[in-house]
Amino acid sequence: MSAALPDTVADRAGINPVAKLAAASVLALGLIFSVDWVSALTALVLEIALLLVLRVPPRLMAVRGALVLLAAGLTAVTILLYGQSSGTVYWHFLLITVSDGSITLAAATFLRVLAIALPSVLLFIDTDPTELADGLGQVLRLPARFVVGALAGLRLVGLLRQDWQYLGFARRARGVADHARLRRVAGQAFALLVFAVRRGSTLATAMEARGFGAHPTRTWARPSPFGGREIALILAAFGIVAVAVGVSVGTGHWNFIGNL
Structure with a gap:
């Protein structure tokens, strides 16, 4: 990266893109096994804290996260109107049923989409495709x-x-x-x-x-180092998933997706 770039961008660019890909994959896989708002909200809060540690500007997070927020909102509206109904029914029209169950499921889905998609979008803000290709070829040996x-x-x-x-x-x-x-x-x-x-x-x-x-x-023009920062990022992703699942299970909100 050029020395003229801001320090925040240069610091994030110093992390190997393969580590970013691995961290995003860990977060996604760890959050798909349950549909509850506690684990999703816990993971989302910890992910935002991690992104701030990585010096992602809050304004940039808001701008880039707007599309994710819109997609999560549209998904939540669909679940709200056509999700599984249970408890008190507040509105019913043809196939549309709004109830306690659909409201809870919509809220959990909204938070879960944010928790899964937001780090995937923000971690790759300044990733150069050439650097990603170098990492895939040298680190993952593709x-x-x-x-x-x-x-x-x-x-x-x-x-x-x-x-x-x-x-x-x-x-x-x-x-x-x-x-x-x-x-x-x-x-x-x-x-x-x-x-x-x-x-x-x-x-x-x-x-x-x-x-x-x-x-x-085949030789590579530039090395793709993979060291302590990359390992720390992946371990942080595992830690976020572990804390989110632990809080959900501890509070009794864990809702395995196979039970839906």
Whole structure:
């Protein structure tokens, strides 16, 4: 990373992306076995504390977490209206039933989606795709051909929007984009697919010619260190899951997902 970047970004970027991926996976796997609001809320509070320790700015957390909050809210509304009904029924219309059970389940689902998705989004705020590919290839020992190919494809995703604009300009210049909007969008989407396939084929041929398919001789330009900070982050994720589950079981709110 450049020295001109803020210290907070540089510090977070110093953590290997594989450790971030492992921590997010631990949190997700540890929270999917129960649907209760206690464990989700406990994990969410501890995750926010961990993100603050990692120096993620609160404003950035609020901005990036807005979409997660929206997704969690929409999921909770669906559970509220169509979830399992129990206890007092407050409103019923056709298939919609709002009851004590659906309200509790909706609240638990809302908190659980936040607890699972929020760290996954925020931990990868400043992760460079090249650094992630280096970690997957050097730390996890994934096949270099797969890793580098996926990285190259990911780098080309940003060109799709530019290609879509150029296709639109070209079709308007030829006078074929003034009518039948639905047909125009379908034809332009097919042309974009053809462009993507051609560019991918060209890139694959160029990479093959430069030796990217020779796995035994694959070398990495930059090392991907994995040390104490990475281990501490993964252990912190295990600790958050352990505390969340322990508090839920201790308070009697543990609700194994298989019992729903």
